[in-house]
Structure formats: structure tokens, C-alpha cells
Amino acid sequence: METNNNLIKNNITEKELHPMSGMAMLFIIIIGILAGVALCIAGPVFFVDMTGVFVAAGILLIVVLCILMAGLKIVNPNEALVLTLFGKYYGTIKKDGFFFVNPFATGFNPTVAGTVDGLIAEISESAKKDGHKKGRTMSKKVSTKTMTLNNGQQKVNDVQGNPVVIGAIVIWHVSNPTKAVFNIENYFEYLSTQCDSTIRNTARLYPYDTIDQENDEMTLRGSSLEIAQNMKGELQEKVKGAGIEILEVRITHLAYAEEIAAAMLKRQQAAATIAAREKIVEGAVGMVRMALDKLEDDELVVLDDERKAAMVSNLLVVLCGDKDPQPVVNSGSIY
Template sequence: MDNTNNIITTNITEKELHPVSGMLMLIINIAGILFSMLLCVISPLMFYGAAGGLGVVIGVLLFVLFCIMFAGLKVVNPNEALVLTLFGKYHGTIKNAGFFFVNPFCTAFNPTAGALQEETSQDLGEALKKGKTVKASSKTRGRKVSTKTMTLNNAQQKVNDVDGNPVIIGSVVIWKVADPTKAVFNVENYFEYLSTQCDSIIRNSARMYPYDTMRDDDSEMTLRGSSLEIAEKMKSELQEKTFDAGIEILEVRITHLAYAEEIAAAMLKRQQAAATIAAREQIVEGAVGMVHMALDRLEKDDLILLDDERKAAMVSNLLVVLCGDKEAQPVVNSGSLY
């Protein structure tokens, strides 16, 4: 069973730890190790018999104890968090940067880092076979949870819009881990979880809207004309899906939007035809207005009296001149030469 995208029902409340300074404990540990070594050396010299042996045993025990305490020293960098467990139970989360000392039996818990480490190892092995070199990703260093702002570049995918047209759409998600405890306990791998949810929401959103509309209806939302509004809806839906994973969605942007190759040419012709029709409508509307104005001016100024037949001929000629694609070639009637 794949648990990558399944939210665990157990809800763990985050408990922020404020541990003691690691520098102080480092000095105490070093002093303790030196004292235990000194005790092991001088006990046989100062005491005889069982007392000397007891001093050596105490020195060895102290040496082992202070060596174990070195495991409790933890370094947390800025914009990082350390989620700790103690014998299988949640112990707390360190969210402040610094050098700290915690219970030496606490272990850092972050299954996502382990999965990323395995992927990096596989990539490194394949690269070595091909004679290439691979640099280790910063995401795989240790089991700390990065709370930095990160970017997920969602791959371009082919979906059908509301009209059934195949569309290629791509997006980018800007996000960060807001709750490290939820991120490591509620999902197996929050990187994969976010990527899968992003794919699902983009597909569902693209299916609800047309790529573009050929009607003069500004109220209808389209993928091309209302990309900002649709991206905001994607952000809200994605935030709702990833809230239980401790992820905060900062922004969603549509980076690529185009018709699929199989219908791109046909849709281009359709858009050109629609644009031509709209332009012709405006030209005809303007030409009719100009003809009407010309006839009104001629009648108002009594420049020429036209019967219905000549008005029809003039209207026809003016419409041909005004609506034609090419410039009109005037013909002047100069009368008969003979």
C-alpha cells in the first residue's frame, strides 16, 4: 500500500523545544572526559587493591557516559527545524537556530530526507556508471526540515478544457513548510505529496474553464483571459489540500498555456476567422454610418437631387469603396470626344 499521499489520521500537536546551550554542555563533556581519563590513570597509583580497581571502573563509566552525551549536541541552521523523537514517541521540535543540547537518546525524524537520500544515491550510481559527477543536494543533508521558501516547477501536462479541447498547461508553486511536525508525521514524503496534489488540482481546474471564448462575453472566465483569477483559485484549493501536511502555499502561477499540437493549427484558423468577422462587422457598421451621413449632407445642402435609383447606385458604390480590401480605382466620365 502506497502511503505517500494518504494523510495519517493521528494528529500530533507541535511542541516547540527551548533546549540548553550546546556550548556549555560541550565544555562540560570535554572536562568530564578528561577527568575520567585522569581518574583511570591515577586510581591504581593512589589506591591499592579493590579501591584502585573501583576508581578505574568509575573512570571508564564516566568516560562512556560523557561520550554518549556528545550525541545530544545538535546544530540548527537558520530557516531549519529539527523534529525529535524519543524511543518512538514525539519529543518536540527545535525551530530556533543555534547550538543546543538535548536528550542524547533523541533522534531526528524526517522520512522525506531518507527518501531524497535514496533518490540521490541512485542518481549518483547511474552518474558514476556513465562517468559523470553529481553534487549532493542540500535537501539530503541530515534529517532537518527546511523551512525556506521553495519553488515547485510543475511539469507541463495535457488536459481537456470544458469544451473538450486538449490543452497543454504548466504551473509553478511557491511554498514553504509552515509546520515541520505535521510535515514529517502526517505524510510520508511532503515533496511528492505536494507535487501530486498540484497535478490533480491543475487538471481539475483546467477542466472547469474553456481555453478561450469566441463570444463577446467578458463575464465568462477563461484559462487565457482569466489566468490570474484561476491561479488564485488553484492556490486556495491547493492550500486546503496541503494544510494537514504542514505546507503553506504562497503563490501559484500558470507559466505555460497552449493548445495541443493536434488542434493548434485548427484553433489558430478559428481565431483568425473570428477576428476577421469581428473586424468586418466594425467596418460595415462604420461604412453604413458614413453613407447615411453623406446622403443626409447632400440632401441638406441641396447639392444634388437624387431619385431612388441613383441613391441605390451611390450607396452601392460607397459601400464597395469603404468595405473593399483594396483601394478603389476611380473612373471619371469625361463625356464623348466626338
Template sequence: MTISKERPAATYNGYLLLLAALVLAGWVISRFISFAASGPSLLGVISLPVSALLLLLIAFGFFMIQPNQGRVITLFGEYCGTERQAGLRWVWPWMGKTRVSLRANNIHSERVKINDLRGNPVEIACNVVWRVADTAQAVFDVDDYRSFVNIQIEAALRTVGARHPYDDMSEEDETTLRGSADVINAELQAELNDRLKVAGIVVDEAGLTHLAYAPEIAGAMLRRQQAEAVIAARRKLVEGAVTMVEMALNQLSAKDVVHLDDERRAAMVSNLMVVLCGERDTQPVVNAGSLYQ
């Protein structure tokens, strides 16, 4: 496929041509008034149609360009360049003038159901900010560049979503869709820029706006996440309890409060761990006898 490349178009200042058209229109009107007053002359009969034709020629060549817009100029199907200068411009009337917006466009994609790296069905959507960088490619190298952008957004979402798991189920530190938002967004933007460069489109920003397990597995995954949260909380609780028991035994020995043999130390550790790790309030038992009763 031949890749088009944008180049400047040869257009003319429309304000100067507008001034010329007004002068020519005044001359044509004055000729009509002169004909009505003194009758036609040979010079007037020849010059008046020519002047009127020239006036029409100038009038149909004007076109307006708004800020951040461009006009792709063609001559009988041949690309003649792109005019980006805002204001009133003029070209020959038989040249085509296709309007192309150079402003930033914002697209919020539909939710797409994909399978992540581990095969779990996931619903995903994104927001993309894009603009036309090369008008020649946007007009001539793809059929409809706006529709092309929409389709490539969905394709890029499927590609990036399939490269990573939704969540990290292992102990390894890996990139996930849920936990590595900056990495996923940068990867999605790079994927879109690579896909859309054929249409002269540049993606300025891309980011996920929706990410969730598909409804058919959402309940099971929620229970798994709850179990992981409980396990993490228990692990933290046990680590704290072990530290507190160790501190208690060390301080009792250092201050010579009580001397315990191995059996009694084990019993004390067991009781402290039950008290510190239990979910319910413990009921103390007062020992009114000796240490070993």
C-alpha cells in the same frame, strides 16, 4: 485519521553543554595523566568510567539547526515537539531528531493533458511555491510530504482545468483558462491549499506556465481563432465605413453641395461602402456627362 499538531520541543542550549563537555573532557584527561604518574586510586577507578560515560552521553546529544529549518523530536515513536531555534541544541541521545526544511520550495510541474469544460483536450502546466507550515503534520500525517505535494499539484491542475473552457467561444463574458489568468491562478492556489492542509503545507504562490490545445486539435483551433480575428476586423471596418458614409451624406446636405433623390443616395452609399470596405485599391470612373448619365 488523527490530525497531528506542532508544539515546541524541550531542548537545551548546546553551547552550555559544549562547555560542560570540554570541562569534563579536561578532567578525564587529567585523571589519565595522574594515573600514569602516581598510579590508580579507588576514587579514580570509580569516577573515571562514570565521567567517560557521561562525556559520551553529552557528546551524542548535540545537533545543529540551520536558519529556516526544524527538528522533529521523538522518544521511542512518541512525538515530543519541534525545535525551530537556529544554532547548537542538545537533547538526550536516545531521542530521535528528524530534520525538516521550513524554506520555500519551487516546483515546476510536468505538462498534463486534460479536458476543459467543453471537452477539448488541453495541455497545461504550472509553477508552485510551497513551504512546510506544520512539521508534525508533514512528518506524521502523510508518508512522504514531498511526493504528496507533487501528486496533489497534478490533481489540482486537472480539477481547476476541467471547471473552465480554454477560450470563450460565445458572446458571454465567462472565466476562461486563457483569458482569466488572475482568476485561474487564485483558484489553483486555493485548491492546492485545501488539498495540502492535511500535510501541513502552505502554498504561497501558484500560476500557470503552459497552456495550449493538444496537438490533435491545435490546427483546427488555430483556424477558428484566425476566422474570429477576420470577422472582428470586418465588423470594425464596416462600423467605420457606415459612420464615414453617414458623415459624408450629412455634410453634403448641410452645405447644400448637391441634392440627391433616394435612388441616387442609395447608389452613392453603395459606391462609398465598396470603396471603404474593399480590400483592394479601387479605380475611379470619371463621369463626364450629367448626374444621371
């Protein structure tokens, strides 16, 4: 069967970078800028005849060092920075710290670009309410922290065709930042879509519940943990090519849809009532048998078949009735 991984084209192999320390390069840049400023000042003062050369050299040195400052990158813990150089994949920084890389290498994260429109709308709405503009930094770094996707509730049909409302949460994290940004346009939306598809496909394979209590068939209500594990395996297979690792899937909500909930509740109540009545009748028959055997063994009273049938009927009415019986005292002979 063809999986989502086969549909991903131009799969890029991750190349982890180990760049030089940014603190050392920052110190060099600061010293160089100071040297450039010194050249610009020293030329007119000490070398009048070569003022233009010294000033030009100082300005050139400052410009070059300012360009090099663009190569200083900060990576926070549980983050990764995917870099491209003139449209080609350059490498990925997965360690946290302060680094220096090629100043023309830029961070790449299309997920950030996909949220710009929503952010602009949010800022505009906030500006209308508060009377001033608000901003937020859009980082190009890819978070590798453990995150939770709340899939919400959706209506699906179980294997018997009954509409069921089911919801689940997915605990996940980005395990391969390079695949996450290059193979998928927006890995958040991709994961959410695949989660919806997985829940629907899995819910169709099982009934919500079974009437027969002795049936070992897996159901959505009775085998939620096992079914959640199946969801995890199927979802992991779908998002593997996106560099995402699924840690856990949990079913958070499971109920019949509103249009059949009342009917299904009556069915469950009827099944429970029947099961309870079976236990009551089974116990009552045992008690009646024990009473008759005890009377015969102790020879307290001798009953013919007709009186035994009447006694059995009365005892069953008393033991199986829903309401407390009203006693009737017989002051005469039983014959």
C-alpha cells in the same frame, strides 16, 4: 464533503522544545573528558593501590560524556528538527542555534530516506564519470524555507472537452514540520500529486476561451488570476493536514493541445475577422450617410434614388474593400 484532512490518522500535535544551550553543555563535556583522562593518568602515578578504580572511573566518565555528545544539535535558520525517542514523538526544535537534548533522541524525516535510492544512483553515475566517489550529507532537518514547485505541463480537457496544455508553479513552505514528517510519507511527492489533481479538477470547470466577447463567463485564458486563486484555495485545503502552507499559485503555460491548435487558431482568426468586418461596415455606413446628407444640405448635386443606390454601392466597395480601389474618371454626364 470529506477532505484529505479526514483521511489522516493519528494526527500528532506539535510540541515545540526549548532545550538548553549546546555551548554550555559542550564546555561541560570537554571539562569532563579532561577530568576522565586525568583520572586515568593520576591513578597509576599517585594511587598505585587504587589504580584500577581510578582508571575504571576515568574510562566510565569518558564513555558517558561521549554518549552525551550525541545530544548536541545544530539547527540552521529556516530549519526545524523533529525528534523521536525510542519510537515516540519527543518534540520539535524550531529555533536556530546550538542546543543540547536527550542524547537518545534522534531526528526523524522520512523524506530523506525516500531520496536515498536516487542519491545512490546519482553517486554511482558520478563515480563512473569522474573515476572517484562523491558523497552528500543527508540532513534529517526539515526545511521551512519558501520553495517553488514547478508542476510542468500536462494535458487536460476543459469544460467543453477541448484538450488543453496547462502548467503552473506553486510557491509554498512547511508551516508545521511535525505534521509534514508524521502525517505524510513524503510531503514533496504528496504536494506534487495534489497539485496535478487540483489543476485537472479546476481546468475541467472552465472553457479555454469564449467566442462571444461580451460573455462574462470565466475562462482559463481570460480569468487566469481568479482561477489561480481558486486553485490555491483548493490545494491549500488538500495539503493542510500535511503541515504545508500554499503562498501562491500561478499559471505559467496555457495553450490548446497540438492536435487541435491549428483548428482553434483558424476559429480565433475567423472570429477576429468577423469582428473587424463588423466595425468596418458600421463605420462605412456612417460615412456614406454623412456624405449623402452633406451633398443634400449643400445642394451640390441632386441625386435620384437610383443614383443614390449606385453611389452607396461604390462608396461601400471603396471603404470595405481589402485592396486599394482603382479610380475611374467619368468624363461624361452622370445621367
